[in-house]
Amino acid sequence: MIKSCYIHIPFCKKICSYCDFCKIYYNELFINKYLDSLENEINTFYKGDTLDTIYIGGGTPSSLSINELNRLFDILNKLNRSNSIEFTIECNIEDISKDKLQLFKSNGINRLSIGVESFNEDNLKFMERPSIDINKINLAKKYFNNINIDLIYALPNETLDILNNDLDKVLSLDVKHISIYSLIVEPNTKIKDIKPINEDIDYEMYKLICNRLKDFNHYEISNFAKEGYESKHNLTYWNNEEYYGFGLGVSGYINNIRYTNTKSINHYIKNNYNRDEEVLLKEDKEKYELILGFRKLKGxxxxxxxxxxxxxxxxxxxxxxxxxxxxxxxxxxxxxxxxxxxxxxxxxxxxxx
Ligand code: SF4
Structure with missing residues (x-):
């Protein structure tokens, strides 16, 4: 029985300088075709399992209009959900509005993952991301109890003071979950030529984060949760359990096969998913068990x-x-x-x- 499902919405209104995810510019003309193809993919591969977690990630799923989101949720209504489902959507600050929050809530979303990345203006400029309006996060808190904030640290000119300030701000928001990743300079990005931060400073920063977030359960290398708010969906990955992945460029793991969909939007919208498959032998599964399992602090x-x-x-x-x-x-x-x-x-x- 598969218990988890990841849905990828690749559209973004702006492309961030560091981004190596599978994404494309928001384009109304593509979105309906994309959703048609997503529906077809689900109809073809989903076997009716009752799901404990659904995670809508991106890209920026929250960049979709109200009509487009309604269509997305209509499609996702085909997925059977357990009574204790964790149903997450990723949301960018600039998309947070009363209307969208209400729509998420009425469609069963019970966990919001907000891409903040930093509160520092220089950091945000470097990442080519918009300024953070704290009021939007406070508005989201009125609708959702279970909120994750994503942060990035170890930017080239970042200091321990800047990071400390970001940690002050995120702690003051009193959210249930914080994911905080060190910046990785990826080859196919605008920042490909910058020099990554010195490793010793990176280590000092990591120690600072662990120390400042010690009231949280540090349950995975980069993830911190208030007791009981650990991400059930991400634990599926780290526990090396099988899951569905639907959408452009996604990975999934079903019936002993790890697959990756095409990254070409032109292929995808023609229902041509071009799944690249890796059939796992017993020793491959054991290898994944170690690589993923040791990410958890509990092991x-x-x-x-x-x-x-x-x-x-x-x-x-x-x-x-x-x-x-x-x-x-x-x-x-x-x-x-x-x-x-x-x-x-x-x-x-x-x-x-
Ligand atoms: S980081 Fe997120 S919002 Fe920015 S371009 Fe990548 S997927 Fe889009």
């Missing part, structure tokens, strides 16, 4: 691992080496990365895999 459940793969993770020599070096630790039947090495998670995984 990998040793009993679940044994039941899934019919082998003991502690029999793995490389795991034992890392345990002996105190880079990994066992707590409550879980194996996880020691606090001092969380920041170095990537290099640890390279060593492991």
């Amino acid at each position: 990998i459940n040793l009993i679940v691992y044994k039941n899934k793969y019919n082998k003991d993770l502690l029999d793995n020599q490389k795991i034992n080496k890392l345990l002996n070096e105190n880079k990994l630790v066992i707590r409550d039947n879980h194996i996880c990365i020691c606090e001092d090495y969380i920041y170095l998670q990537n290099s640890l995984l390279i060593e492991l895999i």
Whole structure:
């Protein structure tokens, strides 16, 4: 039974300087065709599973007009939802309005993920994003209790003071969830030639974030939640569980196959999804289990691992080496990365895999 579904809406009114996501400029002419094709994709591949999580991401799903959003929600009504569904939509600040919030609420959305990225004007200019109107976030809070704020840190000219200020602001908003990622300079972006921030400063910044957000449950490297507000949808990914992905350029994981849809809008709107498929062997699944599972601070459940793969993770020599070096630790039947090495998670995984 598949429990999660990701829906991609690739349209954006403006393109941010750092963005490497699958997105295109908002274009009314494309949107209806896109939604037709999305509906066809769901009709073709969705098998009627009762879903615990639906996540509408982008792009900028909130950039759609009220009519377009109504059409989107009509399509998504085909997806069966459990009573405890977590139903998230990503929303940019400039799109927040009473009308859209009401529409989200009346269509069952119960979690809002707001792309703030920074409150600092210089940072926002660098990212080519609009200024932040706190009133819009306060308006959203009147409609939704479960709100995530996305932030980005480690911009080229950012200082610890600037980051501290961003953290002051986000804490003052008293939201339930914060995702905060270090800027990655990707090759196909406007900022491709800038020099990333010095690694030592990046590390200092990460420590500052962990320290300032210590009242939250730091449950994944870059994610912090008030108790009980951890993202159920994202935990599907980190628990290496299967999920549907529908839309341009999405990834999904069904029946032992990880697939990625075409990134060409021209193909997509002709119902040509061109799925690129990776059929997983047992050892591939185990590899994903480690790569994704160690992102969680709680780590990998040793009993679940044994039941899934019919082998003991502690029999793995490389795991034992890392345990002996105190880079990994066992707590409550879980194996996880020691606090001092969380920041170095990537290099640890390279060593492991
Ligand atoms: S960062 Fe988000 S809003 Fe900006 S261009 Fe990329 S998908 Fe669109």
